[in-house]
Amino acid sequence: MELRSNFEKGTSRWATRRAQWRALGLSDEDLEKPKIAVVNSSSDLAICYSHLDGVAARVKETIRAAGGVGFEVRTTAPSDFIHSAGGRGGYILSSRDLIVNDIEAGVEGALLDGMVCLASCDKTAPAQLMAAGRLNIPTIVVACGYQPCGTFRGEHCDIEDVFLAAGHVAQGTLGVDELTEMSENAVLGPGVCAGMGTANSMHIVCEALGMALPGSTPVAANSQSMWDSAEQAGRRIVEMVREGLKPRDVLTPGAFANAVTAVLSISGSINCVKHLQAVAAEAESDVDVYWLFERYADEVPLLAAVRPNGPHSIEQFEAAGGAAALLKQLEGLLHKETMTVTGRTTGENLADVEVADPEIIRPADRPLGSRPTVVVVRGSLAPSTGIVKLAVAEERKLTFDGKAIVYDSPEDAMAGLRAGEIREGHVLVLRGQGPKGSPGMGMASRPVFALDGAGLTGKVAVVTDGQLSGLVNKGIVVGEVSPEAADGGPLALVENGDWIAIDVAARTVDLVVPGEILAERRARLIKAPVPAGHGWLSIYQRIVRPLQQGAVLRG
Structure with a gap:
């Protein structure tokens, strides 16, 4: 078998690689085998990643037993709750693209033959999918599980x-x-957040896309199921290298439609939208993920209600059959011809799947609801897009009209709330939080949760170009408004007292201000200065693309 990792004997490349790898204990026979990157984002900084070294070691053992050689490749390991402390929260989304480039440097620089990617916290799974699409070498994503959680005064x-x-x-x-x-x-214990947040949503997305093994998501960290999936991936990746099955064979338009269908059916994280768009961009797949969410919004039924969207736990969802059972219930809506990392199609993978508990994962003809919970909105305040997340059993009013009160940072908004500036009937506009504005896309959830603490949920709406928690939002919150304020979007023109109208059912968000007034304001608008720094965030700010392109980096 010809491998891109092998070089002609006697050449300098062959000789120097042999010298390095022989010193690591590899034999000449090993040097002829498929060489597999085990992509590991281990870190002592966050509990999400604390168990990954053990998983990487097990995968490497399995790869060796299957006839390959595993090389551990490390990447940065961002955790929202740890790494949002600096850079106004900008290190979170921006680290996704840093992981992609970490993987490219480590794997493509060494010309390895395949990858097993250990997915954990929010940004690892999308980054690994993006890298797979970019490098287009055989790849499997392994979900490394959700954390156990406890109780507080008798409650979850x-x-x-x-x-x-x-x-x-x-x-x-x-x-x-x-x-x-x-x-x-x-x-x-170790693992990712235990609700249907970004991490578990993206793990399920990996399986729906066909990039994770069937039945492997979601999974409890350090459970036997997690270890079994890791070992299966180690064996399968060696076969994939021999077969030449690559990510772009899997990441087709039909696969993205399947992933969107899955997210809508579980009320998954809104962050999946931009992450899937970024994966499509890196895989050079001509897919408009935002349009797919709009296209399927009214067709895909709600089949699961996992905390905090509903009463069930992620453990119950896994026990009911997890992503495989979900896809089985969605079978009539899926593109079953799409290829997967098994070498079989989605339809073939689902042939023998059974749903263990149809009350936890409902059949399509007996859904929990038919109204979408991930809603793409547009309008004069969001000409490109905005996103609203609703709970499964949403009862609140889906319209809101009120006067804007504008802040340029979460800290200012929190201070305004404490000072009594934000009152019932206001639309809190939090801007300058987009990919360029932060830079790196700041987290807007703190003011949203503070509004809840102040008893203003449902009484104050929020519109922001920042990102929001993948798990839960309170009241009517329009997030990820694009174009962002830093790109001169209409959000930059809003002034205190302007009237804003939101209609989630009609999927609109509008700034009700005469055009001539907005034209005057735009003429006075000061263009955002070119970043002056030298660090990672200033580099990111210079080259990040808009959300509709996945907020990927392009020079």
Whole structure:
């Protein structure tokens, strides 16, 4: 078998690689085998990643037993709750693209033959999919599992409950002692956030796309199922190299439609939208993911209600059959001809799947609801797009009209709330938080949760070009408005007192200000200065593309 990792004997490339790898204990026979990158984002900074070294070691053992050689390749390891402290939160989304380039440098620089990518916290799975699409070498994504969580005074308590409760502390409606107790019980072991947030949503997306093995998502971290999936991936990747099955054989338009269908059916994270668009961009697939969410919004039924979108736990969802069972229930809506990493089609993979609990994962003809919960909106305030996340059993009013009150940072918004500036009937406009504006796309959820703590949920709407928690939002919140303010979008023109009209059912968000007034404001608008720094965020700010292109980096 010809491998791109092998070089002609006697050449300098062959000789120097042989010298290096022989010193690592590899034999001449090993040097002829498929060489597989085990992409690991291990880190001591966050519990999400703390178990990955053990997973990487097991995958490498399995690759060797299957006739290959595994090389561990490290990347940066961002955690939203740890790495949002610096750079106004800009290191979170921007780190996704840093991982992509880490993988390219490590894998493409060495001309390895395939990859097993260990997916954990929010940005790892999309980054690994993006790298797979870019490099187009045989790749399997392995979900490394969700964390166990605990209880607080007899009630379920996870990391998102802590995040939300902090907003209540900020408003004086919850004590610091209670928050301290919650934080001591929310996370009991390794893995990602235990709700249907970005991490678990993107793990399921990997399976729906066909880039993860069937039945491998979601999974409890360090469970036997997780170890079994990791070992299966180690064996299968060697076969994929021999077969020449590559990501762009899998990442077809039909696969993206399947992924969108899955996200809509579980009320998945809104962050999946931009991440899937970024994967399509890197795979050079001519897919408009935002349009797919609009196209399928009214066709895909809600089949699962996992916390915080509903009463069920991620453990119950896994026990009911997980992503495989979900796709089985969606079978009539899927592109079953799409290829997967198994070498079989989606339809073939689903042939023998059974749903263990049809109350947790409903059949398509007996859904929890038919109204979409991931809603793409447009209008004069969001000419490209904005996104609204609704809960599964949403009862709140889906329209809101009110006067704008404008802030340019989450800190200013929080201070305004404490000072009593934000009142019932306002539309809180939080701008300058987009990919360029932050830079790196700031987190807008803290003011949203603080509004909840102040008893203003449903009484104040929020419109922002920032990103929001993948797990839960409160009230009518329009996030990821594009074009962002830093690109001169209409959000940059809003002034205190302007009238804003939101209609989620009609999928519109409008700035109700006469055109001649907006033209005058635009004439006075000061163009954002060229970044002056030298660090990662200034580089990111210079070359990041708009959200409709996945916020990928292009020079």
